[in-house]
Amino acid sequence: MAVEAGSGELVKVVALLGAAVVMVPLFRRLGLGSVLGYLSAGLLVGPFGLGWFSDPQAILHVAELGVVMFLFVIGLEMRPAHLWSLRRQIFGLGTLQIGLCTVVLAAVAWLCGLRMPAAFIGAAGFVLTSTAVVMQLLGERGDIALPRGQRIVSILLFEDLLIVPLLALVAFMSPLPAEAGEGSRWMAVLVGIGALAGLVVAGVWLLNPLFRLLARVQAREVMTAAALLVVLGAAALMEVGGLSAAMGAFLAGVLLSGSTFRHQLEADIEPFRGLLLGLFFLGVGMALDLSVVAANWPLILSGLLAMMAAKAACIYVVARITRTGHRDALDRAVLMAQGGEFAFVLFSAAQAAGVIDGTANANLTAIVVLSMALTPLAVLAVRGLAGREAGPSMDGIEEVDGQAGSVLIVGFGRFGQVMSQALLARDVDVTIIDTDIEMIRSAGEFGFKVYYGDGTRVDVMRASGAATARVIAVCVDDRRAASRIARLCRDEFPQARVLVRAFDREHALELAQLDVHFQVRETFESAVRFGQAALEALDMEPELAARISDAMRRLDAERFALELAASDVNAGKPLVIGNTPPATPTPFTPPRRASKRLDAGEGGESGGAGAPPAA
Structure with a gap:
């Protein structure tokens, strides 16, 4: 029982x-x-x-x-x-x-x-x-x-x-009579204190x-x-x-x-x-x-x-x-x-x-x-109602329509603002779209012309000039949206070179499998440069510190290529990862400790799968 x-x-x-x-x-x-x-x-x-x-x-x-x-x-x-x-x-x-x-x-x-x-x-x-x-x-x-x-x-x-x-x-x-012994409520207060x-x-x-x-x-x-x-x-x-x-x-x-x-x-x-x-x-x-x-x-x-x-x-x-x-x-x-x-x-x-x-x-x-x-x-x-009816006012905000710039930038947050400076300094014809109304309004105060547009929609991308653009730079701070836009661009606008901001290593592999022309992890290059500055702060020669940073980039690119090849996607295709092509050998071999730190680096940060050895 x-x-x-x-x-x-x-x-x-x-x-x-x-x-x-x-x-x-x-x-x-x-x-x-x-x-x-x-x-x-x-x-x-x-x-x-x-x-x-x-x-x-x-x-x-x-x-x-x-x-x-x-x-x-x-x-x-x-x-x-x-x-x-x-x-x-x-x-x-x-x-x-x-x-x-x-x-x-x-x-x-x-x-x-x-x-x-x-x-x-x-x-x-x-x-x-x-x-x-x-x-x-x-x-x-x-x-x-x-x-x-x-x-x-x-x-x-x-x-x-x-x-x-x-x-x-x-x-x-x-209304009930108090129980015996309940008379002193001050005692209960003292017990609580x-x-x-x-x-x-x-x-x-x-x-x-x-x-x-x-x-x-x-x-x-x-x-x-x-x-x-x-x-x-x-x-x-x-x-x-x-x-x-x-x-x-x-x-x-x-x-x-x-x-x-x-x-x-x-x-x-x-x-x-x-x-x-x-x-x-x-x-x-x-x-x-x-x-x-x-x-x-x-x-x-x-x-x-x-x-x-x-x-x-x-x-x-x-x-x-x-x-x-x-x-x-x-x-x-x-x-x-x-x-x-x-x-x-x-x-x-x-x-x-x-x-x-x-x-x-x-x-x-x-x-x-x-x-x-x-x-x-x-x-x-x-x-849902607030998003449709009570959202930020669109007064003074132009929706993108009929643009034809040679470069289309999707997303104008911190990353997009920095990358656009080189283009704008050379008077490149740039079209910028974003969905953050307050950011668009703030950018206008600093002289930037940013249009309202959702890059995940093919009709908006066409109105933004994606069909004639030479370069489409996807700089949105949203991993899923970036992947959707990259896939849309490769399918609908094959004439453009597609550059995408990657969230982490796992996202970078996903983008590489989508066959984008260039992708860079948003923190990788700054982290490498930061490590180089740390070496220089320890009185290492700047040239040696720079060589170590270059070796880190190459080792990471080689490891990335191995991971991508292991997935049996894009095998044998030329690949650009970050800033360095993976095939270039280097005469400098960093210390074994540095190699181990590299193996444990960005993969651990992103929470993705462990990476194979760099060598």
């Missing part, structure tokens, strides 16, 4: 993972994001879908560790000085946004028929934005480190702190010596266990003190942000973070009670739309008041327009304290879960 029960649980785990493996890639392929894929998978296998799982709260309880680990990784990226520089955004912007949203949402909930205490609890829970959803979407977009992402992270941190006074407020609002102080002391004086000691043992699994110990220990300490576990993990990450073991810790935590965060979204999907939604759908639907719209409007107003641009304000409003995971904790505590009843808890929970599910769709819809 025990074996049968064990195999049954194993089948459930396999079903859970299988649902995630199928649904998440499908939703990402459709452009809907991984969050909605996880939520849909959870709804599919949960108690209100196929019924394979009957207790989503048990999964949520474990999966909340994913949010905890996520905030620990974010904390590792924020040094205390950087966090201090965000203090106005955390407390100023956070207070303004949360205060306005709470008042407006409480009014909306009251108008939807809830009594004022229940309306306030519903509003306070909905104000607590989902850290998991927002951070996942920001991470997928690569916006966490950007200023707009940092402002959102600051508000999320303040909301995590807010759960503590809200739970205390629920206790004050409770003590837990916070203990974590700071451990982070400053104990963690780094601990990791140095474990590093000497040179046991990778012990370092991983220690990383998990730090995250879970910090979270447990904060929970004992009545504070947020996620906030404890974040603070532990901040305290370790200056540690020499920061990158190792991040690498150890990352697999657990991703798995548990996905499990959290699966649990949220399972928690959506379809029977409650079906029984109260008019109230839930109206409440969902009204609360999301009201919260988004408040966030937008606050963002504009604090001098945020329209597009960033709109993006923040839609991204944070949902309730979050802490709302479940608040609603459960309020029901236990008698502030709200079970029906209100079920309805409010359904509204929060649906808002989390709708957020990825709302973000996609609004970003």
Whole structure:
């Protein structure tokens, strides 16, 4: 019987993972994001879908560790000085946004028929934005480190702190008699302060010596266990003190942000973070009670739309008041327009304290879960509309049409600007196109004539004069776009010599297989020249340093040719790689150490496959 029960649980785990493996890639392929894929998978296998799982709260309880680990990784990226520089955004912007949203949402909930205490609890829970959803979407977009992402992270941190006074407020609002021994709430405050102080002391004086000691043992699994110990220990300490576990993990990450073991810790935590965060979204999907939604759908639907719209409007107003641009304000409003995971904790505590009843808890929970599910769709819809309607003004920007320059430059970023100078200095007839409107406008202020045009479209390339151009220089800072443009040029405009900026070694091989006439890795030549300057700084003769650099170029070109020949593409064709043809022998042989460094150089940087020996 025990074996049968064990195999049954194993089948459930396999079903859970299988649902995630199928649904998440499908939703990402459709452009809907991984969050909605996880939520849909959870709804599919949960108690209100196929019924394979009957207790989503048990999964949520474990999966909340994913949010905890996520905030620990974010904390590792924020040094205390950087966090201090965000203090106005955390407390100023956070207070303004949360205060306005709470008042407006409480009014909306009251108008939807809830009594004022229940309306306030519903509003306070909905104000607590989902850290998991927002951070996942920001991470997928690569916006966490950007200023707009940092402002959102600051508000999320303040909301995590807010759960503590809200739970205390629920206790004050409770009509039930206080339990024996609960009289001194000051003691709870002192315990919380003590837990916070203990974590700071451990982070400053104990963690780094601990990791140095474990590093000497040179046991990778012990370092991983220690990383998990730090995250879970910090979270447990904060929970004992009545504070947020996620906030404890974040603070532990901040305290370790200056540690020499920061990158190792991040690498150890990352697999657990991703798995548990996905499990959290699966649990949220399972928690959506379809029977409650079906029984109260008019109230839930109206409440969902009204609360999301009201919260988004408040966030937008606050963002504009604090001098945020329209597009960033709109993006923040839609991204944070949902309730979050802490709302479940608040609603459960309020029901236990008698502030709200079970029906209100079920309805409010359904509204929060649906808002989390709708957020990825709302973000996609609004970003699509903003891209078409609310994008940068095209005033003063000319779209390319009927050009006929002898050289066509596609992309006028840093790389394109530098390479164009030699051509413009010799009065070469050049046509330049780009899709960055602000850059085009800025270039015009410096006397450059840049047209608006998407180089991946054949009609735009024809309007740019690609059909008559002698040279097409692809300088875009986008690996996929560069490959698409190169392929288009070789197929549609064979008369032109195609020169392409390569992102890394792997991309350079891809371009060589497309038979472009010339490609150069964007950092290779500058890195070689930088190494030459380092040798000269060590008092090496400039001529010898230059010879070593030339040898590096030739060795790299020979190695590149071997890699290309091994792929059985373009074998036997003349090839130009970077600045040096590979066939020229050199009488100078660099030291063996230099050769080894070359082998480990750019291939490691690009993350591509290892390179064969240069010799």
